[in-house]
Amino acid sequence: MDALSLTRRHFLRDTTTGLAGVALTHLLAGEVFAQRIQHHAPRARQVLQIACPGAASHIDLWDYKPALEKYHGTPLPGGENEVTFQGKNGNIMKSPWPFAPAGSSGKMLTTLLPHLSRHADDIAFIHSMTSRSNTHGPASVFMNTGFVREGFPSAGAWASYALGSLNENLPTYIAITDVRGEPPNGKANWSNGFLPAQHQATMLAAHQPLRNLDRPADIAEDEEAATRAFLRRLNDAHAERNPGETELRARMASYELAARMQMAAPEATDLKGESAEVHKLYGTDDANPLKAAYARNCLLARRLLERGVRYVTLYCASRASGIDGLLNWDAHRTLKTDYERHCPILDQPTAALLTDLKQRGLLKDTLVLWTTEFGRMPTHQEGSTGRDHNPDGFTLWMMGAGVKGGVSYGETDDFGRRAVRDIATVYDFYATVLHLLGIDHERLTYYHNGTNRRLTDVHGHVIRDVLA
Numbered sequence: 001m002d003a004l005s006l007t008r009r010h011f012l013r014d015t016t017t018g019l020a021g022v023a024l025t026h027l028l029a030g031e032v033f034a035q036r037i038q039h040h041a042p043r044a045r046q047v048l049q050i051a052c053p054g055a056a057s058h059i060d061l062w063d064y065k066p067a068l069e070k071y072h073g074t075p076l077p078g079g080e081n082e083v084t085f086q087g088k089n090g091n092i093m094k095s096p097w098p099f100a101p102a103g104s105s106g107k108m109l110t111t112l113l114p115h116l117s118r119h120a121d122d123i124a125f126i127h128s129m130t131s132r133s134n135t136h137g138p139a140s141v142f143m144n145t146g147f148v149r150e151g152f153p154s155a156g157a158w159a160s161y162a163l164g165s166l167n168e169n170l171p172t173y174i175a176i177t178d179v180r181g182e183p184p185n186g187k188a189n190w191s192n193g194f195l196p197a198q199h200q201a202t203m204l205a206a207h208q209p210l211r212n213l214d215r216p217a218d219i220a221e222d223e224e225a226a227t228r229a230f231l232r233r234l235n236d237a238h239a240e241r242n243p244g245e246t247e248l249r250a251r252m253a254s255y256e257l258a259a260r261m262q263m264a265a266p267e268a269t270d271l272k273g274e275s276a277e278v279h280k281l282y283g284t285d286d287a288n289p290l291k292a293a294y295a296r297n298c299l300l301a302r303r304l305l306e307r308g309v310r311y312v313t314l315y316c317a318s319r320a321s322g323i324d325g326l327l328n329w330d331a332h333r334t335l336k337t338d339y340e341r342h343c344p345i346l347d348q349p350t351a352a353l354l355t356d357l358k359q360r361g362l363l364k365d366t367l368v369l370w371t372t373e374f375g376r377m378p379t380h381q382e383g384s385t386g387r388d389h390n391p392d393g394f395t396l397w398m399m400g401a402g403v404k405g406g407v408s409y410g411e412t413d414d415f416g417r418r419a420v421r422d423i424a425t426v427y428d429f430y431a432t433v434l435h436l437l438g439i440d441h442e443r444l445t446y447y448h449n450g451t452n453r454r455l456t457d458v459h460g461h462v463i464r465d466v467l468a
Contacts, residue, residue, distance in 0.1 A: 037162040042438030043402025043468070044367035045166065046305055047159060048357075049313040050350060053140060053183035054320060054328030057376035057387055058395035059416035060095045060339060063127050064108035067414040068094040068378055076379050076415060084377060085134050085389040092415065093380040093387070096336040105406035112343045115351030121406040122354070122363075123399045124466035128410025128419035131374040131391035131426065136184040136320050136330065139373035139391065144189045144313075146426055146455050153193035153446075155430055156311035158455045159437060160199040162444055167308030169264035171202035174304055174312050179207050179293035180327045181318035184373070190313060194448040201313065204304075206296035209269055268307050271299055282352040288345065295349035302356050305366055314353075316346050325386070329372065332386040354399070367436050368400040378415040393419035396429060402436040404468040427460030435462045 059065050072094040076082070082089055099108045103120035110117075133139040138148040145152040153161070160172040175190040183189055190201035239245070271284070279285060282295040294316055301314045317328035325331040325338030357363045375394025376387035393412035399405060410422035431441040434455065441460055445452035 036164055037444060038438040039440040039443055040438050042436065044400065044436045045365040046309070046401075047156070047311045047367050047369065047433065047437070048301060048305060048353075048400075049156070049311070049369040049371060051144075051183065051189075051313055051315050052329050052346065052370070052372045053315065053317050054136065054325065054330035054372070055139070055374045055376060055389060055394075056329040056342075056372040057331065057335070057339070058127070058393070058412070059376065059378055060097070060335065060387075061110050061113065061343075062125055062395040062397070063412060063416050064099045065378070065412075065414060065416045068092055068416070071415075076417065079379065079417065087388075088382045089377055089379040089388060090382045090384075091380065092378055093335075093385070096339075103406065107406070107408070110343075112339060113347045115347045116354075119351060119354050119399065122358075122403075123397050123405055124403050125395055125397045125408045126410055126424050126429065126463065126466065127393075127395050127408055127412055128422050128424045129375075129394050129396050129426075129429070130419050130423060131394075134374060134389040134391040136373060138185070140184040141188050143371055143373045143426060145191070145193065146430060146457055150185065150188040150191070151193055152191070152453075153195045153199065153455070154190050154201070155433065155455060156190060156201055156313055157192045157195050157199040158434075158444060159311045161195050161446070162434075162439055163310060163437065165308070166310055167264070170268060170304070170307055170309055171204075172310045173199065173201040174204050174309050175201040176297045176301055176312065176314045177203055177205050177208070178297070178315045178318050179205070179290065183315055183317075183328075184319045186319070194453065195446055201311075204269070204300070206269070206271065206300045207293055264307075268303055269300060271296060271303075274299060278356070281356065283348045286348075291345045291349065294345050295352070298349040298353040302353055302360075302362070305357070305362055306360065316350070317342065331376070332381055332388065333384045335376075335380075335386045338386070357400070363400040366400050367402065367433065368398065369433065370397045372396070375416070378417050390417065393417060398432070398466060402468055404466055407466060409463060409465050422465075424463060425459060427456040428463050431456050431460035432463045432466065436467070 059068065071092045073091050076092050079089065095110065097110050097112045100111050101107065102109045102117035105121050107120040109120060131139050131142060133142055133148045141150055142148045144154045156173040165172040173190070192200035278299070282299050284292055284295045284299060286292040286295060297314060301312050304312050320328060320330050325334065329342055331338040354368065357366060374389055374391040377390045380386065381388050393416060410424055411420055412418060413420045434441040434444060441454065441456045445454050
């Protein structure tokens with residue numbers, strides 16, 4: 001029987017019997033999908049990635065280098081004539097802010113991040129990171145996908161593909177964009193690449209709520225349900241006639257998720273139900289509108305994790321601008337001015353998010369990552385008081401489920417110019433993330449264009465020194 005020959009009686013009969021089957025099938029599929037690929041017992045079930053686009057300076061935030069103070073204003077040994085991304089470099093430049101010991105571990109951190117420094121004993125710092133690009137767009141994509149070219153799946157998409165959803169009414173993977181805009185290369189940072197299209201992230205932000213969720217007032221609830229059931233029959237029949245079209249399946253899944261989100265998403269994104277104390281902790285009403293906007297996104301991230309979103313990427317800053325460090329951490333011209341603008345935006349809200357996750361017991365299951373695409377030079381750019389790009393040594397960190405806190409892995413040289421001990425790569429970083437999620441990074445593959453592709457390409461090892 002084709003769609004045109006359906007009578008009202010047939011339609012109502014099939015809708016009634018079909019909905020029960022659809023519901024059962026969906027629930028059973030959810031049970032299976034939630035544990036589709038897992039190679040060993042996981043330490044973490046969810047991931048929060050805090051991303052700072054623009055290449056936040058490791059030697060001004062996390063990686064204390066006394067030699068910068070000692071040799072301030074003198075040429076960098078061996079680098080007197082070095083030309084980097086934007087040209088010739090000047091002399092060694094010390095950090096404009098003092099460092100101080102933090103926590104019982106005594107970790108030396110910048111005094112520009114007093115709130116985040118209180119979490120030092122829970123953080124595992126990786127000081128010997130390296131990148132394959134010194135250009136923001138490719139390096140940002142590399143940090144998120146393991147490839148400098150666009151078209152490859154992001155880490156969140158791989159997690160979605162491997163582990164599925166913890167909440168059938170909300171997206172598995174969400175990218176929370178900053179009020180200042182998207183990061184360098186935009187949506188390529190949370191793309192599904194060649195994985196089935198349903199594994200790309202859903203974009204969401206406190207300042208950008210999901211649109212068109214409300215049912216029109218002239219359509220009754222049972223009428224909408226019957227229409228959706230009928231549409232599903234047509235979609236399923238069409239999909240059976242066109243096997244292998246993942247875009248089609250993804251579009252169907254997206255529409256079905258949108259229907260379920262009509263109830264779940266407004267509640268999840270409504271920050272008004274949070275107490276005044278919580279809003280004060282995060283700084284959602286701060287006089288600085290950029291800080292307040294980021295604080296609301298931090299609070300939104302906690303609510304999404306609390307409701308079972310598998311992977312949340314939270315951005316603090318946006319793509320590069322013609323004014324260098326105005327919109328992100330790309331401080332080529334005026335490091336001091338730029339970071340005294342950016343650090344207060346990052347500090348209190350992020351620290352509040354970590355505190356809130358810990359107090360609610362969510363860190364037992366949530367792995368927290370802090371990432372940026374590369375580091376900065378220990379010298380100032382010629383003719384400026386800023387720092388140029390440095391992909392040869394920088395810092396990322398982890399905390400939460402399965403992570404040993406209060407430790408530092410790897411080192412850069414005395415000036416922070418290059419990684420020199422336990423050199424780490426993005427592949428190692430994500431091999432460790434997947435390991436904590438219960439996945440062997442060498443066995444998580446997807447066949448594409450004649451080869452089995454991996455998040456870690458053909459590289460990577462687990463950084464076991466940061467595991468609890």
